[in-house]
Amino acid sequence: MKFLLSAYACEPDKGSEPGVGWEWAMAYRQLGEVWVITRANNREPIENWEQQNGKSGINWIYHDCGPALLWLKRRGLPTLLYYFQWQREILEVARKLHKKVGFSAVHHITFVQHKIPSFLYLLGIPFVFGPLAGSDNTPRNFLEIYSPIERIKERLRYLIERIQPLLPFCRNAIKNATVLLAATRANQKFLLRYFGRSSILKPAMVIDPPKRVATRKANSTKLRLVFAGRLLGWKGLWLAFQALAKYTGINRIVPGLELEFHIIGAGPEEIRLRKLAETLKIQPWLRWSTWLPQEDLFDCFQNSDALVFPSLHDSGGMVVLEANAQSCPAIVLDLGGPSLTVKDGFNGFLIKAGNVDQVISDLAKAFDRIHEIKRSNCILATREFTREALANYLCKFYYEVLNIKTAD
DSSP states (O other): OEEEEEESSOOTTOOHHHHHHHHHHHHHTTTSEEEEEEEGGGHHHHHHHHHHHOOOSOEEEEEOOOHHHHHHHHTTOOHHHHHHHHHHHHHHHHHHHHHHHOOSEEEEEESOOSSSOOOGGGGSSOEEEEEEOOOOOOOGGGGGGSOHHHHHHHHHHHHHHHHGGGOHHHHHHHHHOSEEEESSHHHHHHHHHHHOOOOEEOOOOOOOOOSOOOOOOOOTTEEEEEEESOOOGGGOHHHHHHHHHHHHHHHTTSTTOEEEEEEEOOOTTHHHHHHHHHHHTOGGGEEEESOOOHHHHHHHHHTOSEEEEOOSSOSOOHHHHHHHHTTOOEEEESSTTHHHHOOBTTTEEEEOOSOHHHHHHHHHHHHHHGGGSOHHHHHHHHGGGSHHHHHHHHHHHHHHTSOOOOOO
8 A cells, every 4th residue: 555644744853743743654654655745854854864773664755835935934934824835835746646656545644733724635535634633722711820911822722713614725625534533532523513524533642662661669758740841821830830839738747748849841931930939939849940851851750750731722742641651640631632641540640620729629639649650550551652553553544444454
């Protein structure tokens, strides 16, 4: 079988969208012959990887828009405008390839979102669109915890979500896809409500099998918490700080209690969060780092009792899997991508996003109970998100859903 993939973002040894594009492309190798159309600026990291690790076995097709658009992009042209034009241009590239190769199916992978369409359904072969994200929004009753600027941004997200179904390019791509993959339950609901299309729930994240296992043992008088990510309103640190204040208030009488909450990241909310920490009088337990090398970050996970990641609308949340891979349990809200990677009471705790006070209270309770989680469970939970697991999923998907028998 011959497969054509569209992966605008695709780089080895990267997280977020580039990592998704790379891992899905590599997983596809198990199915048959693979061609990937990606941006020309991904050529260097891909070729460097192949020089160090041997040929990937993928036929790479590099494409960028013309010099004028590239010039504008480097001088502030919004990425999504450039991306839209790139999607339009690769249709002709794909048509020429299809005429020469004869593909069994085409799959749009990155960007992992439905706000900008793909035009590859026009090839006239089975078209897989997704995993799609973009409809994970902050529950409205949590907007009160945001700064005024963050509230405006969130309301713009709500508005864009309502406008998108009216745009013909978006409607055509979603309506004409053979199969839609949705990155989260919220995106499944969005596709069904506004486009009348059912979709298959499939998270986009892929992680390497863990190479080491933490030796840290639970200690009821020591609590090491960590957060890793950009300091943005919707990442939920405001909730975590309130929960920490509640937890320390309850446990002040515990003799010898040692507590540290390590904040790793930078962003526009940092000043507001530092002021909140002063108001809540939790500064003695906080440690701040703007960034850590990956090895140091993984060491931090291994030496922590829990990753605290109360994000309010993350379609991915790769950091949760990264922490689990280092035997570190995760405490997350029952929203978006993290809710699909954490099994409550097994590899962490899922906090229902009912209302602000309830979440704060439940986070504090989770801090108190985190030592109940077996660290070995975290390793087990990552197995369904490895590249091998994805390859097996794709083989089964093509056979059962599209009746295409792959090389495996």
